[in-house]
Amino acid sequence: MRSAASLLNIAQTAVAIGVDLIKSSRPEYIQDKGDRDTVTEIDFEVERQIREYLQGATPEIGFLGEEEGVQAASGEAECFWTLDPVDGTANFVHGLPLCAVALALTCNSKAIVAVVATPFLDLHYSAAVGEGASVNGRPLKCSDTTELSKAIVSIGDYAVGENATDKNHKRIRLTTLLAENAERIRMFGSAAIDLVWVAEGRTDATVILSNKPWDTTAGVLIAREAGAIVVDVEGNPHTLESTATIAMTPALLDSLLPLVHAANLDGASG
Structure with a gap:
């Protein structure tokens, strides 16, 4: 198994691919995938490009995407990348800046590394299990609100x-x-x-x-x-x-x- 630091670097590179695509695109083809639930060609393209990058970088790891489901790894995968290519598609379609690319690696159903980036807010969050979390390189700590x-x-x-x-x-x-x-x-x-x-x-x-x-x-x-x-x-x-x-x-x-x-x-x- 690769180190968490190595896997986190791979995840950050993968998410950056999605961020660049979202920032440089506007959805043209909006499809219904359910009652008041839509998907765009950009959702599919972000997922496709990130999946292809991860399959090349980590062929031993499986992949689960929101839009196209599970893609097999090169062997019996106990680990999977899990991706939401555009979390907040409705916001994205309407020009609201609250959307994100969210990628996690799970092994035996436990998350190992995670990256979330908000393309229009320039916030890049990441974490590795047992190593803490950060945003734009700054350590994260939840609030101390008590009431x-x-x-x-x-x-x-x-x-x-x-x-x-x-x-x-x-x-x-x-x-x-x-x-x-x-x-x-x-x-x-x-x-x-x-x-x-x-x-x-x-x-x-x-x-x-x-x-x-x-x-x-x-x-x-x-x-x-x-x-x-x-x-x-x-x-x-x-x-x-x-x-x-x-x-x-x-x-x-x-x-x-x-x-x-x-x-x-x-x-x-x-």
Whole structure:
């Protein structure tokens, strides 16, 4: 197995390919891939170019992309690169600058290295397990906020697609509870940004009532390496199999998690 530093350098080079493509392009072909869910030719091109680079640089490692799924490695891969080529496609299509390229390497279902970059904000986040996290070369540390009433909490997008109405009952309940208890609520439209901004201390917590690996894996490692706690709705350590992704500065766990429980009392899947 290569060193974490070597793999992180490869990941940073890969993400830079995507950043350059996004910054130099505007989407021309916007396709529906579900109810109120779109994809552009740039999503596919970023994924294709990063996949090709990684297959050349790390042929022994598999690849999972949001748009085209799993690509086999040269052998039996226990490690996979997981990529969201444009996290926040809706924002990107509408000219909003809140989107990101998110890449993580997992081995035996555990994240080893992660890179998240926001092309239009020039923020480049990275982490290696046990080595801490950084943004633009500066070490990251989550906030030291201790009271929910003084916390900015971001929430994941409302649901679209199948069973969206039932799923959004939970999200609306959560929004109401947070509105009554947190200082402010924000919705950025990118799970990767939600998580790295907790890591950076721009926000104090995020509650994402879903857990797609390409959306969350990179940001989860970066948040943890910056000192944040990342759990599921039951308060157990977040894993790739979790159904929700909740990250926060540690002192907020006891005040935030009960609100998430209250919003999920019907037990419906997110």
